[in-house]
Amino acid sequence: MNPGRLIGVDVLVVDHPLAQTRLTAMRNAETDSGVFRAALHELTTMVVYEAARAFATEQYPITTPVAPTMGTRLANPPLIVPVLRAGLGMADSALALLPESSMGFVGLARDEATYEPRAYMESLPGDLAGLPVLVLDPMLATGGSLVHCVQLLVDRGATDITICCVLAAPEGVERLRTSGLPVRLITASIDEGLNEKMYIVPGLGDAGDRQFGGM
Ligand code: PRP
Ligand code: URA
Numbered sequence: 001m002n003p004g005r006l007i008g009v010d011v012l013v014v015d016h017p018l019a020q021t022r023l024t025a026m027r028n029a030e031t032d033s034g035v036f037r038a039a040l041h042e043l044t045t046m047v048v049y050e051a052a053r054a055f056a057t058e059q060y061p062i063t064t065p066v067a068p069t070m071g072t073r074l075a076n077p078p079l080i081v082p083v084l085r086a087g088l089g090m091a092d093s094a095l096a097l098l099p100e101s102s103m104g105f106v107g108l109a110r111d112e113a114t115y116e117p118r119a120y121m122e123s124l125p126g127d128l129a130g131l132p133v134l135v136l137d138p139m140l141a142t143g144g145s146l147v148h149c150v151q152l153l154v155d156r157g158a159t160d161i162t163i164c165c166v167l168a169a170p171e172g173v174e175r176l177r178t179s180g181l182p183v184r185l186i187t188a189s190i191d192e193g194l195n196e197k198m199y200i201v202p203g204l205g206d207a208g209d210r211q212f213g214g215m
Helices: 017-027 033-054 088-097 144-155 170-179 207-212
Strands: 005-007 011-013 057-063 068-074 079-084 105-110 117-123 133-136 161-164 183-187
Touching (some): 017 033, 033 133, 033 183, 033 207, 088 207, 133 144, 170 183
Parallel strands (some): 133 161
Antiparallel strands (some): 005 011, 057 068, 105 117
């Protein structure tokens, strides 16, 4: 089965038709916030589903109504880390697919003048050694926010980090790649690039504002 387009070793584009219809709803400027959030929920399910293909499983004994057999469970359910605000809209869908997981939070806001991320919140376990981490943020633009987030995780010992996003700019993908951080990226699209305000083109606008309104 083809899960999507593999770009390089560590970047997977989920180009399934149902993923692309949800992405189109999110891109459309006429889509209201309720429909936008619903499309993000559904698209997150598809992106996380593909991310989870790489997760290790283990067998354990169960009994069906008919006979004993072996069942499958995740060997090491990941810590889910939505990046606030926009990643919050992906959290419920990810947790629904991974009910054994726990969740940490990182709050980042991009400075509108420098485009550098400003960290305002973090709630993470102190030791992430041996724990896979699934980072949720719909947008990878310059890459500053996700590099910052991944560095926080690496500083706590994480070595197995997967980012699930919706849209990535080539500039952000390159920044992640050259950071040397141990990360895989799953996205529904790699767009054309960034405009002068560091928005993804054609993109979908401001993913936080489109879900929750302007600040
Ligand atoms: C958005 C988005 C990413 C970041 C991407 O968040 O959710 O976290 O921008 O941009 P970058 O790759 O150039 O760093 P934003 O800072 O707008 O905050 P919000 O989620 O609260 O809207
Ligand atoms: N953050 C967003 O929400 N959208 C972009 O296009 C870039 C950064």
